[in-house]
Amino acid sequence: MSGREVALQLELRGITKRFGGLVANDNIDLTVEPGEIHALLGENGAGKSTLMNVLYGLLQPDAGQILLDGKAVRFHNPGEALAAGIGMVHQHFMLVPVFTVAENVMLGVEPTTFLGLLDRRRARKDVLELSSRYGLAIDPDALVEDLPVGIQQRVEIVKALHREASMVILDEPTAVLTPGETNELFEIMRGLQASGKSIIFISHKLKEVQEIADRITVLRRGKVVGSPPPSASDEELASLMVGRAVELTVHKDPARPGDVVLKLDGLSVKNAAGRAVVNGVSFEVRSGEIVGVAGVQGNGQTELCKTIMGLLPVEAGSIRVHDHDLTGTSTRAVLESGVSYIPEDRQEDGIVEAFSLADNLVLDDYNRAPYASGLALHLDEIRKSASKLTDEYDIRATSIDMTAGTLSGGNQQKVIVARELGRDVSLLVANQPTRGLDVGSIEFVHNRIVAARDHGAAVLICSTELDEIYALADRIIVMYEGRIAGERPPTVSIEELGLLMAGAGTPDSVAEAQPA
């Protein structure tokens, strides 16, 4: 359990991988030096994950070579890659929720006593040792299902280290993390680097790559398009990734707020356990303005949006839209009063993966004219509108009959945005509208939201990404533990916003207020 001290030098030469007509990886060369953090930057669908799956033995390349320390190798399955010292932490964790951390770590390489029984004590000891050596702070006896996502990710890292990986592939590790957790992950990555491990860090977030990477390789449409230094600017990286100049700042005119559209008065919501997750929230959103709700994940933003949409019962207080009381009405009634909704989890709540694009584009207005009259659906109208929206919102699909599950995340989100903004909107409720999207798609969604505002819609946006709040909001509301911690103009400093998000006006209380 000493860990391989020799770091690995990895070279990929001319890796090509095709799926039918699609070239996912086209003649890719990549070198990762020992002890280096190498970022693989690219949009969704650029071929990053495919390349890593080839390296990890999950896929076989159609052409090209993998060289480890100059020797050509071929991995037929992940077991062989692991044996050669390559570990991978997938975007979706491969953990057994009802097992403890130690049990998960020993899974597949279970240590046994001389009687052939499981040696849990040794597994525990191994976890503790690795945890302390790399500063991971993991309790080996905790059940994985009880752990926050950030800690579960560390369990995956420990799994890789426990199998003596010299090189760790992290596939979009920050996609599921809060800003605080991301910083902690970076600390861990630096610790791993210091002990000679090399890391391949897959991301589409420019700031993270600039912060942590020693070297960067940019992929676009399956090809290597450049290896800029980490000191490259946001604009340079973004234009390499997307293949054209990208506007990272949203251009918008000053807001011209009109009448009050959404009015919340003392709104309180309890979760299943009876805890108040939204607690006495009151604010207004006017037409022609964007109100951004900032806050660390899990401070009541999701419940706030769902309650406005009639998806959670109101405990106390009222919701009014255009002076109609919508407290305790159905989601259908909320939608029909001119409210559009972009849910937080697009695959869970936003689209139906097994449905065609056309069906998804009418998912919440299929029962209105011109798509239906009485019981009968008008398929012609549905298809006509789908073709129009697909063009207008630049949804990349070969046909409107394609199932939505085969689209990339960015295109799935465009489907939702097209559906929700393609009709008359008086209020848009958007929760994390660009989560997990690449730069190009974020730009697109942001521009559409601003356009909706300029057409007179009232917009309420919840986001944990401060960049997004600053880019869009005309007013910023900060939520902390279900309450409104403060309201600020968009000129507020990031430090002040950070303090409000941590639930404190004074710097002293920040440390203890950080979410665990």
Place this chain on the structure above:
Amino acid sequence: MSHQDAGPEGNEPTTPTEPEDSAENPPDATKQVAAGAGHPKGAETALQLLNAVLEGSSAVVTFLAIVLAIVIGGLLIAFTSPTVLHAWSHLFSAPGAAFSRAWDVASSAYSAMFEGAIVNPHTVSAAFHGGSIAAIFNPLSETAVNATPLILAGLAVALAFRAGMFNIGATGQFIGGAMIAGWIGFAVHLPMIIHVVVAVIGGFVGGSIVGGFVGTLKARTGAHEVIVTIMTNYVMEYLILFLLGLAVFRAPGLPNPVSPPVANNAMLPHLAGATLRINAGFLVALAAAAGVSWFLNRTTVGFELRTVGANASAARSAGMSPERTWIIVMVICGGLAGLAGASVILGTDFALTPQIYGTYGIDAITVALLGRGTPFGVVLAALLYGTLDAGSVTMQAQTQIPVDIATVIQALIVLFVASPPFVREVFHLRRRRRVEEGAQVLAKGWSA
């Protein structure tokens, strides 16, 4: 289109590429590219068909599963026959006899089945010599009669599948329908046509009450429909037994718990003369399949139903009410199973017995599975079952091979349909992955 099917596990979602990307593809991709590059529509369809066969689309897998089941069924027929086993005990002295005897037994069994379910050549030649023309069509009539309740009950299960529910309760709903249709048939006196129409509607209502009870329980209390439907099956099985003991339901003067026969006016009219059993119930079943297809694909409620089945959480966010949908679906499914009951009591059996429900409710589950949850598929699957059922009777009569072999073949078909990777392996088909609405619902498991 075929070239989107490819993404293997763990791969990023396959982004569709612009035509210019695929145009520079190496040879192995040219087939698909050619299809997309403006070939006439016929060529494109042909290529899609070819790909469907090579990759084993669900229709192809289903067909191959049937072929495989019939082959294995043939082996079973051969090797459970004493004459074949005797021939094989002398395999080394007379190998030819061993094989030919096995072939003879299996092929005579299947040809008897064919004669019983499709057409018997003897009746054709007999017709030329002054025999009955109707006799030629008797096998097909029997197939249709056997298929009728299976189509209706199969639809009851398939529609629930599409809404993400497992309707194990077709038996109970069948009994509910048979009871009310039967009671209207023998206890009420109405003019021709009106009587049978009222009785059929009564069958729908009877099944709806049982189904609606299940749907309401699920919507109001969250009770799992699998448990509730299994329990209502028991309740209904004993309820009919109980009712047949009461004076209202029991035929006077008979020693057995049997109801009086339904009035002539309430019988489903024969479609092809009195000698053939095929009756209007078959038309009701086909109309029901067409109606369900229209309902699923062309109505707002059908759209809600499919959405709730595919992603209940997204349905809720889109303003639909899964609870309301569950109730509606179970009312309709119950009604369809109730129609199956009506088709049996008014079309073939004419009197209620404690065992009126047979195995229709259970067979309906496999028919729905075999039909991949689509109305058209259910009709085909039920016809196949009807063929096997009708044919097996003749088979037993002609060859003394037990009718149960038909059940074995039905079970094998379902077994293979439920394990596509195995069928693909046997026939060396390429692997494929694709999100398919019906298939996905069927594969979801019991935790819906």
